[in-house]
Amino acid sequence: MLAPHRLDALIDLWFDEDIGAGDLTATLMIAAGAQAAFVMRAREPLVLAGAGVAARVFTRFDASITVTGHAEDGTHLPRGGAVMEVSGPARSLLTAERTALNIVQHLSGIATLTARYVEAISGTGARLIDTRKTTPGLRELEKYAVRCGGGNNHRLRLDGGVLIKDNHLTVSGDIGAAIATARAGAPLLTKVEVECDTLLQVEAALAARADVILLDNMSLEDLRTAVRLVGGRIPLEASGGVHLETIGAIAATGVDYISTSRITQAAPAPDIGLDEL
Numbered sequence: 001m002l003a004p005h006r007l008d009a010l011i012d013l014w015f016d017e018d019i020g021a022g023d024l025t026a027t028l029m030i031a032a033g034a035q036a037a038f039v040m041r042a043r044e045p046l047v048l049a050g051a052g053v054a055a056r057v058f059t060r061f062d063a064s065i066t067v068t069g070h071a072e073d074g075t076h077l078p079r080g081g082a083v084m085e086v087s088g089p090a091r092s093l094l095t096a097e098r099t100a101l102n103i104v105q106h107l108s109g110i111a112t113l114t115a116r117y118v119e120a121i122s123g124t125g126a127r128l129i130d131t132r133k134t135t136p137g138l139r140e141l142e143k144y145a146v147r148c149g150g151g152n153n154h155r156l157r158l159d160g161g162v163l164i165k166d167n168h169l170t171v172s173g174d175i176g177a178a179i180a181t182a183r184a185g186a187p188l189l190t191k192v193e194v195e196c197d198t199l200l201q202v203e204a205a206l207a208a209r210a211d212v213i214l215l216d217n218m219s220l221e222d223l224r225t226a227v228r229l230v231g232g233r234i235p236l237e238a239s240g241g242v243h244l245e246t247i248g249a250i251a252a253t254g255v256d257y258i259s260t261s262r263i264t265q266a267a268p269a270p271d272i273g274l275d276e277l
Contacts, residue, residue, distance in 0.1 A: 036090035050107030062092035114149025126251035133261035
């Protein structure tokens, strides 16, 4: 999760985007002193993520709002399950409502889809990891949602590790030279991962003592062959063509990690609403 001051800064941007100069409807329709209470509920089964963020949206907008949580992030909620209760000035509650719902729906969508992918590879030994294909400005929250769904995080930023991809090799040369160059300049404990499109590249990466090999868009047969070639000496990550219908077969090849951008880029937002208490 974001540090509190960074989360507040992000929420302020959301308010600027959604509210503008003020909530015209709430100001015109709701008496200044009116009080209200609502319950946030899941309207379909989901894995919850972002409840704390949504709660902070309400209290950031108006510190007099009271939030009572009913479910923690990572909880599998049934249809009708309560997320939180909110009470306080009616104008404030209605003005902050959409921003709070938007973020908890978005993050819960990621957590829910992630949980489906994790279930699809249960018992195989493979672990699901995310990518840097995230919504600009929301990466840390989206990667947090992946963890709520039972997945794992790859690099948070480019400074989190060395990942030599095909375009790097186009500029810098062959795999052996690229790995040697990375090792010479990277901090001592930094892992060096290299993307391989062919089994010949896997052999070269293994010989150059890469820390992790990413098997990119390989067939199941080639994945199995790569697993045999490496023999457990270093971790293998499979990527490309990963979706719910294929991830089980990919995991069965014996790879250690499976990465996909679908869990952050293609997750539908579940229906969560704010109902009268």
